[in-house]
Amino acid sequence: MRRFRASPLTGDSVLAGVLTLGSVAFILGVTDDTLAGWRGFPALDMRDPNPGSLLLAVSITLSVAFRRRWPFLLLVLTLVPELVLDVFHFNPGLSGVADMILLYTVAAYRGLALSVVAALFSAAAYLATVALSWDRYTWADHAVVAALIALCWVIGRSVRLRRAYLSELVDRADRLERAREADTRAARAEERSRIARELHDVVAHHVSVMTVQAAAARKMLDKDLKVAEDALTAIEQMGRTAMSEMRNIVGVLRTDGPAERAPQPGMHDLPSLVEQMREAGLRTQLWLEGEQQQLPPGVDLAAYRLVQEALTNSLRHAGPAARAWVTVRQEPGELTVHVEDDGREGEPKTPGSTGNPGKGHGLLGIRERVALYGGVLRIGPRTGGGFEVRAKFPLKDRFPLKD
Numbered sequence: 442m443r444r445f446r447a448s449p450l451t452g453d454s455v456l457a458g459v460l461t462l463g464s465v466a467f468i469l470g471v472t473d474d475t476l477a478g479w480r481g482f483p484a485l486d487m488r489d490p491n492p493g494s495l496l497l498a499v500s501i502t503l504s505v506a507f508r509r510r511w512p513f514l515l516l517v518l519t520l521v522p523e524l525v526l527d528v529f530h531f532n533p534g535l536s537g538v539a540d541m542i543l544l545y546t547v548a549a550y551r552g553l554a555l556s557v558v559a560a561l562f563s564a565a566a567y568l569a570t571v572a573l574s575w576d577r578y579t580w581a582d583h584a585v586v587a588a589l590i591a592l593c594w595v596i597g598r599s600v601r602l603r604r605a606y607l608s609e610l611v612d613r614a615d616r617l618e619r620a621r622e623a624d625t626r627a628a629r630a631e632e633r634s635r636i637a638r639e640l641h642d643v644v645a646h647h648v649s650v651m652t653v654q655a656a657a658a659r660k661m662l663d664k665d666l667k668v669a670e671d672a673l674t675a676i677e678q679m680g681r682t683a684m685s686e687m688r689n690i691v692g693v694l695r696t697d698g699p700a701e702r703a704p705q706p707g708m709h710d711l712p713s714l715v716e717q718m719r720e721a722g723l724r725t726q727l728w729l730e731g732e733q734q735q736l737p738p739g740v741d742l743a744a745y746r747l748v749q750e751a752l753t754n755s756l757r758h759a760g761p762a763a764r765a766w767v768t769v770r771q772e773p774g775e776l777t778v779h780v781e782d783d784g785r786e787g788e789p790k791t792p793g794s795t796g797n798p799g800k801g802h803g804l805l806g807i808r809e810r811v812a813l814y815g816g817v818l819r820i821g822p823r824t825g826g827g828f829e830v831r832a833k834f835p836l837k838d839r840f841p842l843k844d
Contacts, residue, residue: 449509456542457506464502464534468495487532494531497522501536505543512546513559519543520566527570540566541593548597549604560594638746638806640687647683649753650721651676657722675720707741708733708769714749715767723756723782724764731771740834743810744769744778750807751780751830759784759827774836781829807832 468490488494501522504515519540526533540563547559567586658672711727718725736744748767755765763784770777804820807830811818816834823829 450506453508454506457503460505460535460539460542461499461502464498464536464539465495468498468532468534488530490532494526494529497526498532498534498536502534502539505539508543508546509550512543512550513555516540516543516547516559516562520569523566523570541589544590545593545597548594549600553598556594556598560590563590634809638809644683644687647679649757650717651679651683653721653756654679679717705738705742706745707738708736708745710745711748711767711769714745714752718752718756718765721756722761723752723759725752726764726766728766728768729771730768733771736771736776736836740776740814740836743814743816744776744832744834746810747778747807747830747832748780750804754804755780755782755784755828763827772836776834776836777831778834779829779831781823781827783823783825783827804830 501519504519507515519536523533523536523540525531526536544559544563548556551559564587567590571583654672654676658669658676661669661672711729715725715727735741748769752765752767755763759765759782763782765780765782768777768779770779807820808818811832811834814834816832819829819831821829
């Protein structure tokens with residue numbers, strides 16, 4: 442069966458061969474006297490077969506081997522030998538079965554218009570055949586032939602429609618599979634981007650603080666060992682904190698088991714963040730305005746990372762004598778986060794400075810975070826000198842406050 446399905450010509454050739462053998466056996470074994478002896482079959486006055494009539498009958502049944510290539514053409518061409526056999530009163534054998542097979546093939550493998558033409562042509566060919574000897578047939582014979590023509594056409598159209606329906610189902614499944622794969626790739630890309638932002642925020646903040654502390658410890662080694670020791674202790678604690686946060690973030694990438702889920706930092710961690718910046722040498726003040734309610738997790742993390750990145754940039758770029766202010770104002774429908782410093786461009790940069798704080802992956806990540814939650818972000822120079830970062834997150838409707 443697999444071979445026949447893989448090569449339709451092979452299966453059609455076998456069908457044509459069986460049909461031809463049956464037709465030849467019917468022609469040689471059934472005579473006019475035999476039919477006359479069967480109840481319901483009048484004498485048809487058929488002539489004995491000869492090589493010419495056998496060749497014509499065989500040509501009709503053998504045409505079934507190519508039924509899927511030229512079904513309509515073969516249906517038309519087989520009319521000629523059938524008319525010749527009927528005119529000279531030779532037994533046509535199973536040529537009628539071959540005609541039904543060709544009609545079915547046209548209906549099953551060709552369009553609606555051509556299949557209708559084939560059905561009408563089959564009916565016309567039958568009428569042309571019986572016109573030569575109308576008295577041989579009854580109205581019951583005509584009804585049976587008409588029913589067979591209609592049945593072959595209906596079965597062929599049903600097979601074609603079912604095949605088209607199954608093909609559409611396969612195509613739809615393929616499209617859904619491709620869409621699912623595209624969604625999966627997009628989700629993976631988004632997750633990688635999120636993890637990259639988290640890693641950047643953690644690494645940039647802690648490494649910047651550790652760099653400033655290391656510079657201070659190096660300067661105080663010869664002057665005050667106690668201060669240098671405190672700076673080194675702060676570096677150690679900062680390094681452990683950074684490793685812990687990085688382990689929590691990278692844990693989601695592991696495939697050998699479920700990742701450990703640790704609470705993400707949020708706005709409630711701002712006092713400790715400000716204290717870290719003060720210990721690193723950046724004089725930072727924090728103001729919390731409005732009624733402090735629980736924020737949606739995404740907005741909570743995005744606002745915290747924004748403050749963390751802004752203070753890290755102030756520490757790296759604003760200068761050793763700079764001051765920073767963090768203002769968080771929470772209103773019923775909006776959360777405003779404002780981070781500013783009074784650094785001057787002419788002041789020397791701290792170790793690890795990389796230039797303009799308005800450029801880099803950190804601030805790009807901030808823009809993405811704020812845009813993700815429908816917020817508005819402003820980054821640029823501050824009036825009177827320094828730099829500021831201001832973001833507004835909508836809380837009403839999209840992110841309602843929790844009780």
